[in-house]
Amino acid sequence: VRIVIADDETLLREGLARLLADAGFDVVGKAGTAEELLRRVELARPDAAIVDIRMPPGQSEEGLVAAQAIRAAHPGVGVLVLSHYVESRYAMRLLEEHPERSGYLLKERVSDVAVLLDALRRIDEGECVLDPTIVSRLVGRPREASALDELTAREREVLALMAEGHSNDGICRLLFLSPKTVETHVRHILLKLGIGETADYHRRVLAVLAYLRG
């Protein structure tokens, strides 16, 4: 899998490059600014780009804007945004527009190799990825009596994985359940939350997130 890495911090950029190389990825470009990132993507046409959200000159959300631009211009290039921001709003700006091949992880995941590599692999397969911490905040946030209260513990687990962007197959693997069981859980969850069933995987992720954020 061919990767472009964009981060203004050299130490991080190089470390990440080595980590990915060790894991068998092909790092085909590195960038320190959003502008440079767009150029590298244009040249190398990677399978995915890893983008730090804060980059020069403004150090606020240039990476997010660049990621959106990449997704809009190159449907075949996935993006994984690394961010300091745990608020779901930033992630939603990316996912709502282009849920396929888009991911949003918290910055500290760079050393959480399992999650990072899994995310890259899933993005490459066309899925969308949302950081587990952000999802657990959404699921666990205090709210008034709601349909969430009616879910069983297992169903809540499945719901969280759905919100993180996992497909049914992924959920099967992670929870060691049979596809049939997962399907039943998913159907129950959507029924209880009043979300219309949809065959489209991305529409399902967005509907679940919208419910959790509402």
Next chain:
Amino acid sequence: MRRWPIAVGVAALGLAAGIVTLGIARDDPAYWFAASSTVASAALLGAGLALVAGGIAAALRRPRNRAGPLLVAAGFAWFALEWNNPGIGSALAFTLGLAFYASCPPFALHAVFAYPGGRVGRAGTLALAGAYAAFAGLLGILPALFFDPRTAGCAACPDNLLLVADRGSLADDLTRAGLLLGFVAPLALAVLLVARVARSSTGTRPVLAAGALYAVLVPVWVGASGDNGYLANGSVERLAWLGQAGALIGLVLAGAWARWRARHTRAAVARLVVDLAASPPPGTLRDRLALIVGDPHLVLAYPLSDGGRLVDADGRPVALPAALERTTLVGDGRPVAVLGHAPRALDDEQLARDITEAARLALENERLQAEVRARLRELRASRARIVAAGDAERKRLERDLHDGAQQRLVGLSLALRLAVSRLDEKAAAELGEAERELRRASAELRELAHGIFPAVLADEGLAAAIEALAEDGRVPISAHRLPEARLDAAIETAAYSFVAEAARIATGRLTVSAELSGERLVLVVDADGLDGFDLEALEDRVGELDGRIHAERDGDAGLKLRAELPCGS
């Protein structure tokens, strides 16, 4: 009290002189100026009596000012013009006529120069002296000493009591010289008076204007007679004389008007004293003073005790337009107020003093209030600056934590992770634990930075920040109708802090709604319960922006908080 009998005597004398003079003139219409028509008769009597009456009034009002006696003298001299008429019959009256027939101009013009508030000045003194020398000396007393009417061919004339020697040609020469000087001197006075009219105040301008007109007509009169060698009663001279009568009547009337106006102003000041006793609402003082001064655009400003910066009654800084003239009202040796007014609207120093005296307490009171308001304004501004500086500092700190410390931690844990992959299993397990610890520290640092200042507030505004607050809150927070539009950063920060503080101490559900109506952002926070609610701490946050907080019990433990923030635009 002794002045009244004198005044009555002079008035009676003046009336008698007027009637007698009219009689003489009517008896011998061929001579002199007055008797040719009813209009002329009226002019003779009107101007003379007006001067005498105006002089008496002026003398009674201001005994120490010379204008009164001078006007009376001018009035008698006006009549004396007809007394060197052969038909007068009395030697004394005839002699007075010979000596003073031309003396009205210096007396009248001297009175105009001596009019209250006016200074004669060096040029004026010189020109007046010239006028006296010409009209009273060269045309009057001096030739009278050498003029014998009988040898001059007037058999019917009474005796000249002043006659010293019969030197008719010398008398003629003196008269000729008088005509020359009598042309130049009043012309100089006219120029001085015209210059003075331009600089005069509303009250004195008509008086000076009438005086200037008179001063112009005198040389016309004298000049027309220049060829005769004596002051004749030709047609031009008669017209000039009629004009002078009009100017002199106008002069007296203008004086009366100025007097009436001053009295009216003073009455308004007196009413002000009475009204101010009932302590009028702030701001009305200016309107009253504008009425008294007669300038609707009057600006009333108060000097602050330190350095004298000017503020209005509300304590707002005032810049007096350069076009306005400034008059400082001084009480107890300190400036109490500054009036900005149309030029010359307040050049009566007495009026300024009267106003100060009448409105002293009210002015001082309003000045003190203005001072307090000005200080409050400064305090509020400085508090706003402090809060803004604090916000900026927190924003910077948040940024530094993210871009500095947290970035390092992430880099470090990444480096550790890379090292771990090259180690044997036991060491890898130990370092792996350290790496997970670092990752937790990084997450904690992120939370800390977020608590210091939510970047989402600066990035995306109030609605997004409150939405984020709901995600990590300890209590359910529901938000309605929050403005998606970006507001001023200070407003957003204050509004967010208000909600965040409520969320921090909330013990139950929190409902936040907002309404943006033109100039105000109204935030309403419905709390099921608050623990340790401190209204003052919240007020501190919005008070700097001139906002207000209102708290109201809602059920048992519930509280409805309402914050109003002015948005400026």
